[in-house]
Amino acid sequence: MSKSTKNAQTTNTWISWNKNIKHTYKNLIKVSNEEEMMDAVANNVSLRVFGNRFSSADIHAGTPTLIDVSNYDKIVNINKETKEVTVQAGASLEKVINTVQACGWCIPCLPDINKITIGGALATATHGTNGFILSKYVSKFRMVMADGSIKEFTEQDPEIDAIRVSLGLLGVYSEITFKCEDNYRLHIKEAPMKDADWTAKLDGFLQTYDFVRILWLPHTNHGYVILGTKVDKEFTFKEKSAPKYYKNRRKVSQKLYKYTHKYPSFTSIANKILYFLFFTAKQEHAGSLYDATVTKKRGATMELAEWTVAYSKFQDLFKDLKAMLEDKTNKAYVHVPMDVRFLKKDNAWLSYAADEDVVTVGCVCRNSPKADDYEAFEKVEEVFLKYGGKPHWAKRFKATYSDFEKLYTKWNDFGTLRSKLDPTNKFLNGYLTKLFVK
Ligand SMILES: Cc1cc2nc3c(=O)[nH]c(=O)nc-3n(C[C@H](O)[C@H](O)[C@H](O)COP(=O)(O)OP(=O)(O)OC[C@H]3O[C@@H](n4cnc5c(N)ncnc54)[C@H](O)[C@@H]3O)c2cc1C
Missing domain, CATH: 3.30.43.10 (Uridine Diphospho-n-acetylenolpyruvylglucosamine Reductase, domain 2)
Incomplete structure (x- = not known):
């Protein structure tokens, strides 16, 4: 054996x-x-x-x-000269970031979850709140190929931009080397703002701030705007914390939304209650990107969809999306918040930002077992597809091969490479076969 x-x-x-x-x-x-x-x-x-x-x-x-691979999780090497850290693919982001921060470095864009593995994060184009997909910061992938052999891909290899977002279809990530940067301190201010105001100010926010995130709150006419500026150690300010009960937001949301699959229109009342309870306090704090912006603990599960759209199309899309979600003739009542984040163009073939700067918009169902009855997923998808939007690979969507063929310029190249690297379709399951095989 x-x-x-x-x-x-x-x-x-x-x-x-x-x-x-x-x-x-x-x-x-x-x-x-x-x-x-x-x-x-x-x-x-x-x-x-x-x-x-x-x-x-x-x-x-x-x-x-x-x-x-979750037990394949060691930190393999730290290179102080090149600021590179090599880790096994099953290491959690939490473990990797703690190691990176102990060296005085950072990975300058981080998702809002730290419990994911590095392999899972990279395979699905997991992205930061601002900046890029996490894969952008990988300088070397060591992979187990379909025949069990080892191959390394560095920035010199033409395939690296396919490997960066592979959905586990090109091989198995074994060791990953991240190129880190010096850590920095972010001064964050959080406050509610009317939809008309934050949408009008968006260009300015992105030009002025180092960190921009909007927690959009449908049915309340508001977004909760989070803006961050890089500051030095000497920078002083008066800290403003949210009331202690704010940490119960996810649990309270889950309770309020418990029966919205039966009574969808109650969602708009629940959203107003959640807005008044959890999104009206002004906050001011500072810390590293990881310490100040990444959620470390969640009190409840959820089902997620997330869509990206070209930044240039966002304002038009937003008007359509808001009108659709607030139109009482459908049942697409959406739970809050819808997380609005911003990514810069990169070169990875299956990255959401492969061709242009994009906006990502999250769609959450806080009652996971009832996710199939949550009409918002379907209606949100319809609006995004109309604007050429792309779904997050790790989240819920119904788009198919024929949609992706139109959405990704490198779609056929990825298919050709996949057939070359996995000629017997070893890494395909039923779901991925429908997406990736014509
Ligand atoms: C609460 C929550 C918050 C989130 N926040 C964000 C966010 O802020 N930004 C964002 O972009 N995404 C976000 N996500 C999505 C999340 O980053 C992805 O679902 C990620 O894939 C989860 O990692 P995992 O370790 O659980 O991977 P899994 O879900 O276990 O696997 C994901 C995929 O990766 C493949 N895979 C895993 N390991 C390897 C490997 N070693 N080699 C090759 N393929 C591999 C698997 O086959 C699978 O296809 C969030 C998800 C949740 C539930």
């Missing part, structure tokens, strides 16, 4: 973080070193790899063999 199959279990059920995706599997292999990973990939004909199971899309299981 090979080392990796020692851990294998017989028929069992794999369940995602929010319990909305379930798959039976035959063989679960928990790897803790590269040899086990190579062995598992070489000796199985159909497999998916999973990290911490946070994705809402059906992308991590659904094959007879599953490889769990």
